[in-house]
Amino acid sequence: MREVGQNYYIEMQSIVKRYATTVVDHVDFCVNKGEIHCLVGENGAGKSTLIKILSGIVQADEGKIFMEGASVKIDHPNTAHRLGISVIPQELNLLNKLTIGENVFLGVEPKNSLGLINWEELYRKTENQIYQEFGIKLDSRELISDLSVSNRQLVMIARALQWGSKVLILDEPTARLSKEEIKRLFEIIRNFREEGNTIIYISHHLEEIREIGDIVTILRDGKRVITEKLQNLNLDKIIEYMTGKKKGTRVSLAKTVIEDETRKKKLLEVRGMLNEKVKNIDLDVYEGEILAIAGVTGSGRSEIARAICGIDHREKGEIKLMGKKVKIRNPVDAIRIGIIYVPEDRKSQGIFLKMSVFINILLNKKNLENLSNLGFYFIRVFKSTAQKFIELLNIIVPSLDTPCLSLSGGNQQKVLLGKWLTVDPTVIILDEPTRGIDVGVKFEFYEIINKLAKKQNKGIILISSELPEIMKLADRILILKKGKVVKTYLKKDLSENELFNLIITEKVENEQKH
Amino acid sequence: MLIIKMKSETLNSIIIRIKDLIKKYPIFLILAGVFIIGYFSDPMFISLRNQKNILLDFSVPFILSIGQTMVIITGGIDLSIGSIVSLMGVILVIILPKTGVILSIIFVLLIGMSIGAINGILISRFKILPFIVTLSAMIIWQGVAFIITGSVPVPITIPSFFKINYGYLFGIIPLPVVYSVIIFILSVILLNYHVIGRRFYQLGNDEETAKLAGIKVNSLKIGVYALNGFIAAFCGIVVASRIKLGAPTAGESFLFDSIAAACLGGTSLMGGQGGVIGTLGGMLLMLNLKNLLILNDVSIYIQNVIKGFIILISVIALRKVK
Numbered sequence: 134m135r136e137v138g139q140n141y142y143i144e145m146q147s148i149v150k151r152y153a154t155t156v157v158d159h160v161d162f163c164v165n166k167g168e169i170h171c172l173v174g175e176n177g178a179g180k181s182t183l184i185k186i187l188s189g190i191v192q193a194d195e196g197k198i199f200m201e202g203a204s205v206k207i208d209h210p211n212t213a214h215r216l217g218i219s220v221i222p223q224e225l226n227l228l229n230k231l232t233i234g235e236n237v238f239l240g241v242e243p244k245n246s247l248g249l250i251n252w253e254e255l256y257r258k259t260e261n262q263i264y265q266e267f268g269i270k271l272d273s274r275e276l277i278s279d280l281s282v283s284n285r286q287l288v289m290i291a292r293a294l295q296w297g298s299k300v301l302i303l304d305e306p307t308a309r310l311s312k313e314e315i316k317r318l319f320e321i322i323r324n325f326r327e328e329g330n331t332i333i334y335i336s337h338h339l340e341e342i343r344e345i346g347d348i349v350t351i352l353r354d355g356k357r358v359i360t361e362k363l364q365n366l367n368l369d370k371i372i373e374y375m376t377g378k379k380k381g382t383r384v385s386l387a388k389t390v391i392e393d394e395t396r397k398k399k400l401l402e403v404r405g406m407l408n409e410k411v412k413n414i415d416l417d418v419y420e421g422e423i424l425a426i427a428g429v430t431g432s433g434r435s436e437i438a439r440a441i442c443g444i445d446h447r448e449k450g451e452i453k454l455m456g457k458k459v460k461i462r463n464p465v466d467a468i469r470i471g472i473i474y475v476p477e478d479r480k481s482q483g484i485f486l487k488m489s490v491f492i493n494i495l496l497n498k499k500n501l502e503n504l505s506n507l508g509f510y511f512i513r514v515f516k517s518t519a520q521k522f523i524e525l526l527n528i529i530v531p532s533l534d535t536p537c538l539s540l541s542g543g544n545q546q547k548v549l550l551g552k553w554l555t556v557d558p559t560v561i562i563l564d565e566p567t568r569g570i571d572v573g574v575k576f577e578f579y580e581i582i583n584k585l586a587k588k589q590n591k592g593i594i595l596i597s598s599e600l601p602e603i604m605k606l607a608d609r610i611l612i613l614k615k616g617k618v619v620k621t622y623l624k625k626d627l628s629e630n631e632l633f634n635l636i637i638t639e640k641v642e643n644e645q646k647h
Numbered sequence: 648m649l650i651i652k653m654k655s656e657t658l659n660s661i662i663i664r665i666k667d668l669i670k671k672y673p674i675f676l677i678l679a680g681v682f683i684i685g686y687f688s689d690p691m692f693i694s695l696r697n698q699k700n701i702l703l704d705f706s707v708p709f710i711l712s713i714g715q716t717m718v719i720i721t722g723g724i725d726l727s728i729g730s731i732v733s734l735m736g737v738i739l740v741i742i743l744p745k746t747g748v749i750l751s752i753i754f755v756l757l758i759g760m761s762i763g764a765i766n767g768i769l770i771s772r773f774k775i776l777p778f779i780v781t782l783s784a785m786i787i788w789q790g791v792a793f794i795i796t797g798s799v800p801v802p803i804t805i806p807s808f809f810k811i812n813y814g815y816l817f818g819i820i821p822l823p824v825v826y827s828v829i830i831f832i833l834s835v836i837l838l839n840y841h842v843i844g845r846r847f848y849q850l851g852n853d854e855e856t857a858k859l860a861g862i863k864v865n866s867l868k869i870g871v872y873a874l875n876g877f878i879a880a881f882c883g884i885v886v887a888s889r890i891k892l893g894a895p896t897a898g899e900s901f902l903f904d905s906i907a908a909a910c911l912g913g914t915s916l917m918g919g920q921g922g923v924i925g926t927l928g929g930m931l932l933m934l935n936l937k938n939l940l941i942l943n944d945v946s947i948y949i950q951n952v953i954k955g956f957i958i959l960i961s962v963i964a965l966r967k968v969k
Contacts, residue, residue, distance in 0.1 A: 211861045226859065228852035230919045239849065240860035248842045 140202055142166040142331060143300065148186060148196035156182045157193070158355040164300075169322065169332045171342045171363070174352035175375055175571035180335055183352070184302055187333075188220045189213040219293035220302040223569070225285050227277045234259040234273035237291045263291050267321055283314040290321065301325060302333040307341060308569055311429045311598070312633070319345050337571055339371055340601075353377055376573050399456065400592035401472070401560045403441060406450030410436035411616040414450070418560055418592035423582070425595045425603040425624075427636055428613030434596045435477055436616065438562040442467040442474045454559065471559035475549055475566065477596070484549055489534045494519045494551045522551040526581065543574030550581070561585065562594040567602060582606060600636075604629045612636060674912055674928035677961055681932060685939045692939055701938050706823035707882045707889075708904050709930045713834045714878035715905040716926045720838070721871050722851040722918025723777035727766060727784035728879040728905065731759055732898025734792040735883025739808075740801045740893030748808050756880050762788065763876020767869030785902075792895035800894035803887060811888035823885055830878070834923045847871060851918030907958050908933060932961070 141163040150157040157179040164170045174180050185191045187198070189207040198205050200216055207213050213220075227236050234256045235242075243251045243258070259273035267287050277285060286306060293301055303322070307315045322332055322345060336342055342349060343363055350360040351374040358374045366374075401418040411433045418424050426434050439445040441452065443461040452459055454470055461467045467474070484493055516533055523530060528547045530540065537545055546566065553561065563582065567575045583606065585591045597603050603610060610627060612619040612635050619635075627635075669676050685692035711728055718725045735755045742751045762784065769780045803809075814822045838844035846867050849857045858864050879898075886897050910916065911932060912925025936957060940950045 210859045214861065226853060226856040228849055228856060228919065230852050230915075231848060235845065235849075239856075240862055242842055242845065244842050249836075249840045250842055250845060252840070 141199075142201060143187070144199040145183070145187060146197045146199070148183065148193045148198075150179075150182050150186060150191065150193050156355050157186070159196075160352065160355070160357045162187075162350060162357070163360070164331055164333060165348075166331055167326055167329050168347045169326055169334055169345055171334045171336065171346035171349040172352070173336065173339070173342060173349060173371065173375060175573050178352040178375075178571075179355040180352055181304070184220065184304065184333070184335065187213070188218055188302060214296050214298075217297055217299035218302065219296060219298035219300070220304065221286065221289045221293065221306060223305045223308060225282075225289050227285055227288060229278040230276060232256075232274050232276055233263075233271060233280070233288050236277055236288055237262070237273070237295050239292060241295060259291070262294065263287065266291065266294060266324070267317075282309045283311075283318070286310075286318070287321070298330075300331045300333065302335070304335045305337065305569060306334075307336065307338060312636075313429070315341070337569065337575075338599075339368055339572070342371075343368065351375055372572060375571075400454065401441075402451075402453040402456075404451045404453075406437075406440055406452070407448045408436075408440055408446055410445070411440055414440075414616075414618055416594075416611060416618065416621075418594060420592060421586050421590045422608045423586050423593045423595055423606050424621075425597060425607035425610045426613055427597070427600070427603055427610055427632065429636055432613045433616035434598075434613060435564050437613070438474050438564055438594065438596060441562065442472060444474070468556060468558075471557070472562070473553040473556065473558040473560070474562045475553055475564060477564040477568065484537050484545055489536055490519070490523070490528070490530050490532075490540070490548055493537050493548050494522055494555060518555065519551075522555060525554075526551050527577065541571075541574075543570040543578075546570055546574075546578070554585075558591065560592040560594065562596070564596045565598065566595070567597075567599070579605060600629050600632055604632065672913060672925045672928055673964075674925055674932060674961070677964070678928055678932045678935070681935050681939065685935065685942075688939070689942045692942055697938065697942075701934050702824055703821060704938075705930065705934050706821075706827040707885055708901055708908070708934070709827050709927070710830050710878060710885075711882050711901050712905040712908040712926050712930050713830055713923050714875040716909040716912070716914050716921065716923050717834065717838065717844075717847055718777075718871055718875050719906075719909050719914050719916060720851050720918060720921060721847045721868065722854070723770065723868070723871070724781065724906070724916070725763075725766065725872060725875050726778070726781040726902060727762070727788060728875065728882075729898035729900070729902040730785045730788035730792065731762055731876060731879035732883040732886055732901060733895050734762075734788045734795075734898075735759060735880045736887035736890075736897050737792045737795045737801075737893040737895055739884065739887050740803055741795065743803060743805050743808060748805065752884055755884060756877055759880020759883065760873045760877040763879070764869055764873040766876070767872030770872065771865040771868040789895070796893060796895050798895070800890075800892040800897075803891050803893060809888050809891060812885055813888070823889075826881075826885065831923060831927065838922055843867075843870070848919055851920070853919075904930070904933060911958060911961050932957075 143162075143164040145160065145162040147159045147161060148157050149155065149159055160179065160183060162172075162183060172180050172183070182191065186193045187207065189210045189212050192208060198207060205212075205216060207216065207218075228239070234252075237259045238255050243254045245251065256273045260271065263269065263271050263273070267290075269287070271280075271284065271287075277288065280288070290301065301322075306318060310318065322334070326332060334342065334346060346363045348360065349363050349366065349371070351358045351371065353375060398420040399417055400420050401416075403414055403416045406414040414437055416424070416437075426437060428434050436445060440447050440450075441461070443463045443466055452461060454472065459466075459470050461470070461472070464474070519533060522528075523533070526547045528544050528551065530544065537548055540548065550563075550566070566582065567578050570578065579602075582593060582595070586593050586608075595603065595606055604624065604627075607624045609621055609623055610632065611621045614636075622632075622635075682693060691697055711732070715725060715728065735758070738755055738758065739751055742754060746754065766777075766780050766784055769775050770777050810822075812823060816822060816825045836844075838847065846857070846862055849860075849862060850864060850867055854864055882901075883898065887893060890897060908929035909921065909926050911929030912921060912923075912927065914921025914925060933954065936954065937950065940953060945953070
């Protein structure tokens with residue numbers, strides 16, 4: 134256990150931050166030079182607020198910050214930069230319409246006394262730096278909007294290094310990366326540590342934290358629970374500290390998954406679906422079944438869902454719902470016949486952040502038609518319907534009128550799911566349903582998903598990049614590569630490692646062909 | 648053999664360069680189309696004299712659209728430039744006889760810059776949308792111009808002032824053309840090679856990110872509107888010298904052309920993208936088109952309809968190219 138006053142590299146002493154409630158409550162956070170210090174806690178535990186205080190985005194109400202023994206006042210992000218502290222946030226703040234080079238040198242461009250920029254030097258230096266630090270070659274004149282998420286992240290890191298950062302704060306850096314990209318990122322993080330620098334690593338993925346981290350600080354309800362070397366903690370112990378519950382009292386999912394082998398009615402049948410992203414997709418979903426779609430990033434997981442629902446154009450292909458051929462030209466058709474898609478990016482595709490919870494739950498065409506009277510909507514009818522779903526899904530909200538913006542990620546995701554359950558769908562396509570959600574709510578979600586399939590006999594397509602999630606929930610697993618179905622396996626025939634190998638080796642074979 | 652090979656290589660590199668240019672500024676492709684159509688419909692169209700006339704018409708709107716492009720790149724818009732042009736002419740009528748040409752010009756440029764700076768301050772410090780601020784400014788300064796002169800234009804009586812528009816460089820190049828070339832070159836350097844110009848793009852891309860990178864966003868905004876006010880005031884001087892009047896409606900027609908030229912040239916109204924080379928193409932396209940329609944005796948009302956459609960169709964077509 135670490136205590137303050139022992140000359141750490143960074144020492145945050147007794148930090149307090151109050152909004153409506155106390156979100157950070159006398160937290161001590163001490164980081165040594167040259168370590169990868171993980172910060173974990175459920176949503177609302179105070180991680181992001183603590184990091185915002187350290188990076189100067191918000192100011193603490195009480196408490197002091199020391200760097201190398203000297204008291205510092207970080208009242209602006211610029212101050213943090215000057216002290217060598219940089220955040221790589223989840224939502225990467227890059228200038229998308231400008232080049233890699235300009236982003237890396239943002240604010241510190243090489244220029245002459247007249248203020249004219251030396252582009253040659255800027256681009257050359259950027260390329261050299263990215264090659265030296267990360268071992269990959271990028272054309273520094275390329276626009277950010279043309280880059281993959283993982284390369285954008287590298288540009289962010291390169292910019293931080295350009296600003297002379299000695300402390301990198303990574304907030305959920307792996308949320309949108311594939312397995313290989315995560316591996317590359319971890320190498321970069323380790324190299325950065327070898328050079329004597331410091332990393333603060335925030336993640337919901339406990340396995341990742343155990344792989345990369347040296348030491349972990351666990352927060353719960355705004356208080357620090359423990360700071361401990363990771364080698365002294367096992368997974369159950371970490372979860373116990375995070376949730377404050379012993380293992381036995383947590384929901385054990387193994388019991389809730391009913392091993393039901395009997396094939397029932399075929400709900401959804403897709404044959405020969407073809408467009409730019411997916412090639413000749415055949416798939417079936419049966420009543421009460423969870424079909425998982427597994428594949429690396431870019432294999433066309435979301436694109437299958439988008440094509441089924443008519444969001445993306447289909448060149449060919451037949452879709453049958455409960456044995457009847459259906460026409461789906463756009464999402465409205467899909468919703469009407471009972472196929473719904475809960476998208477991956479809830480902020481941009483799922484939820485109206487500034488609107489209230491109940492509007493969000495009821496906001497879809499079918500609902501609005503059913504509940505309206507000659508086109509007028511009656512708030513009272515709306516609210517009572519919304520209330521039912523809020524209770525059903527155990528959504529924690531102060532009131533029905535609260536804007537979704539102020540909810541935690543987990544609750545936002547529940548609102549999104551609730552919105553679609555109101556139309557009583559036949560087939561539900563869930564795209565990364567638990568991304569960015571903390572462990573406790575994750576388990577709750579697994580239970581909800583499982584119930585939807587097994588109790589209410591819905592057909593569920595689960596798209597996920599988290600293999601443990603697939604292994605826990607799926608009945609069958611469809612392996613996807615480059616937009617093509619490789620094979621569909623029964624879950625019981627696969628172990629997690631086999632599944633991992635299947636996805637990865639397919640990828641490798643694929644690359645060798647090129 | 649070697650010579651032929653070298654020739655084909657230089658030819659190739661030239662073709663590649665032209666291809667790059669067209670890819671970056673596809674507006675020039677449309678412009679070339681207009682020239683071809685123009686040539687076949689009336690060979691007079693590409694005669695030197697006709698093109699010279701177009702160039703004379705071209706200078707003021709083009710200079711204004713350069714300023715507008717810079718504002719749009721920062722993610723804003725300036726609707727007040729037409730009113731500034733009018734107001735400056737009216738002010739010149741009053742002060743020219745009292746203070747002389749040089750001092751009057753300096754004074755007017757300073758007023759234009761201050762009007763722009765006020766826009767910038769309202770937008771950055773008081774966080775009012777650029778559209779609202781400059782719309783109000785447009786109405787206010789137009790009103791002030793009318794208060795000063797009434798609705799009747801007042802003649803300017805200082806002959807030396809007319810040289811600003813009617814003078815020549817080396818006895819052959821009309822001065823307005825010289826102004827537009829100089830301002831164009833300066834703006835290309837500013838936007839592409841100078842750190843302040845790059846800040847305009849960075850600001851237009853994402854204000855929050857720019858702020859976090861230590862860029863002084865507010866000063867930058869005030870600066871770009873002040874610069875635009877300065878440019879508008881300069882154009883006001885040239886216009887007054889040209890029409891030899893202080894007319895409260897002199898600048899009315901310039902606003903929409905300046906925005907249209909910027910959009911045609913590939914500058915996104917969302918900000919952060921585009922540049923003045925495209926705007927050059929956009930402005931050339933609009934003026935040549937107008938000239939072509941006049942040569943073919945198309946009535947002014949039909950001209951406007953065609954102009955509107957051309958803007959729409961071009962923007963859609965250009966988006967397809969990208």
